[in-house]
Amino acid sequence: MDTRIDHxxxxxxxxxxxxxxxxxxxxxxxxxxxxxxxxxxxxxxxVYVDDAGAREVGLEGIIAPPTMLxxxxxxxxxxxxxxxSARASGSAKSGExxxxxxxxxxxxxxxxxxxxxxxxxxxxxxxxxLGEQVAVQLTIEAISDVKTTGLxxxxxxxxxxxxxxxxxxxxxxxxxxxxxxxxxxxxxxxxFRILKFAPxxxxxxxxxxxxxxxxxxxxxxxxxxxxxxxxxxxxxxxxTLRHTPLPGCGECQSLDWxxxxxxxxxxxxxxxxxxxxxxxxxxxPLPIGLIELDEGTRIVANLDMNPDDxxxxxxxxxxxxxxxxxxxxxxFAPVTA
Amino acid sequence: xxxxxxxxxxxxxxxxxxxxxITRSLIVAGALASRDYxxxxxxxxxxxxxxxxxxxxxxxxxxxxxxxxxxxWTGPGGFLKKVDIRLxxxxxxxxxxxxxxxxxxxxxxxxxxxxxVVTVKLAGSNSIGDHVVGxxxxxxxxxxx
Numbered sequence: 001m002d003t004r005i006d007h008x009x010x011x012x013x014x015x016x017x018x019x020x021x022x023x024x025x026x027x028x029x030x031x032x033x034x035x036x037x038x039x040x041x042x043x044x045x046x047v048y049v050d051d052a053g054a055r056e057v058g059l060e061g062i063i064a065p066p067t068m069l070x071x072x073x074x075x076x077x078x079x080x081x082x083x084x085s086a087r088a089s090g091s092a093k094s095g096e097x098x099x100x101x102x103x104x105x106x107x108x109x110x111x112x113x114x115x116x117x118x119x120x121x122x123x124x125x126x127x128x129x130l131g132e133q134v135a136v137q138l139t140i141e142a143i144s145d146v147k148t149t150g151l152x153x154x155x156x157x158x159x160x161x162x163x164x165x166x167x168x169x170x171x172x173x174x175x176x177x178x179x180x181x182x183x184x185x186x187x188x189x190x191x192f193r194i195l196k197f198a199p200x201x202x203x204x205x206x207x208x209x210x211x212x213x214x215x216x217x218x219x220x221x222x223x224x225x226x227x228x229x230x231x232x233x234x235x236x237x238x239x240t241l242r243h244t245p246l247p248g249c250g251e252c253q254s255l256d257w258x259x260x261x262x263x264x265x266x267x268x269x270x271x272x273x274x275x276x277x278x279x280x281x282x283x284x285p286l287p288i289g290l291i292e293l294d295e296g297t298r299i300v301a302n303l304d305m306n307p308d309d310x311x312x313x314x315x316x317x318x319x320x321x322x323x324x325x326x327x328x329x330x331x332f333a334p335v336t337a
Numbered sequence: 338x339x340x341x342x343x344x345x346x347x348x349x350x351x352x353x354x355x356x357x358x359i360t361r362s363l364i365v366a367g368a369l370a371s372r373d374y375x376x377x378x379x380x381x382x383x384x385x386x387x388x389x390x391x392x393x394x395x396x397x398x399x400x401x402x403x404x405x406x407x408x409x410w411t412g413p414g415g416f417l418k419k420v421d422i423r424l425x426x427x428x429x430x431x432x433x434x435x436x437x438x439x440x441x442x443x444x445x446x447x448x449x450x451x452x453x454v455v456t457v458k459l460a461g462s463n464s465i466g467d468h469v470v471g472x473x474x475x476x477x478x479x480x481x482x
Binding site: 033036037039040041042043044045046047053054056057058065066067068070071074075076077080081084117118119120121122123124127 | 338340357363366367369370371372373374375376396397398399400401402403404405408409413414416417418419420421422423424478
């Protein structure tokens with residue numbers, strides 16, 4: 001049953017709408033900001049810093065790095081901090097909601113509260129030169145249908161930024177900037193695409209593997225694994241090895257036993273791969289081997305290999321793997337020749 | 338510094354790799370040079386509070402590095418016309434990003450008969466995967482006839 005709020009109609013109505021009034025970059029295109037940029041990027045191109053070098057390749061002087069386009073209209077530290085503190089205190093935005101604000105609110109209401117930038121496409125009509133004043137106008141260009149992505153379900157939204165050069169003397173008011181932009185030269189555009197999405201439910205952390213039931217008969221085996229040893233029970237009357245641990249010998253019925261430390265080498269006697277049912281503590285598909293140890297008994301253990309590569313008769317070697325503080329187990333992997 | 342001519346470039350030509358250590362300094366300097374003061378680009382403590390393992394590179398820096406990669410190859414007379422990127426794995430500190438590119442198209446410049454436009458397809462990969470994939474259009478001067 002789908003009870004999701006669907007704002008498809010309202011969102012479709014936003015496409016093509018200009019968002020808010022155009023904004024003016026806080027500073028003219030200037031040498032200091034360009035130098036900060038090229039030093040950060042490690043860009044040694046002379047056309048950004050050296051008038052003669054720029055003229056050498058046919059330019060009329062220094063140009064700004066074209067990829068700086070958006071940097072000229074960034075609001076700066078003070079405005080960023082003010083915006084963040086307003087958001088933190090929950091104080092409402094003053095003034096009218098822009099088309100972009102409306103879009104974000106509708107997407108939030110649809111449950112798509114997370115955001116990630118996916119694409120940035122910049123087109124440069126001409127380079128910016130020192131002393132120019134940049135202005136920007138946003139337009140909602142596209143809002144997708146609801147899509148399912150690797151991050152979760154949501155909508156892609158593309159906002160187009162049109163960049164203009166306006167007179168440096170333009171008054172810093174929305175209407176004055178808008179009046180200049182209406183007749184200004186566009187020098188570049190940027191299409192910025194985001195995914196607004198509802199995060200896929202995060203899978204719960206994997207619970208630890210179940211612990212063994214430790215008895216007087218098998219404690220030596222589990223304690224050995226904690227010490228990094230694969231211990232195999234041995235009948236002290238007839239010398240027969242046995243695993244899993246038992247109180248008495250199946251051959252001679254003696255109740256006397258000790259243990260040896262296996263070298264962990266052997267071959268795959270049989271195997272199975274578990275696909276289902278899946279228990280949360282394990283990774284699937286889960287290959288399990290019955291290993292014929294060189295010392296002469298068999299043990300069931302995890303195989304650390306691709307299930308498709310498991311072959312009967314394959315040589316394998318155990319290593320003792322600590323799955324958590326409480327549990328260590330032998331895990332067998334193929335012996336590489 | 339010399340500039341490649343349009344005639345010297347052919348489809349299939351490979352740009353040399355640019356191997357960039359992703360230092361904290363690069364991430365922070367790039368963020369501040371682009372006047373992007375969001376804390377996830379300079380404050381590791383606040384980044385963790387927001388669910389990120391560390392600070393990460395902002396998009397404007399990625400744009401700048403991609404542009405630089407292509408004009409490093411063209412020389413100063415290569416003029417960027419378009420930078421179109423798709424974003425993927427974040428660039429966290431102490432990683433390395435390797436940019437690789439290839440010429441996939443050469444065409445006339447409709448605006449200027451003395452120049453031609455080259456399309457470079459590129460990818461910048463780090464230890465997590467592709468940080469950026471994209472195409473860049475750059476115009477190059479034709480050889481004087």
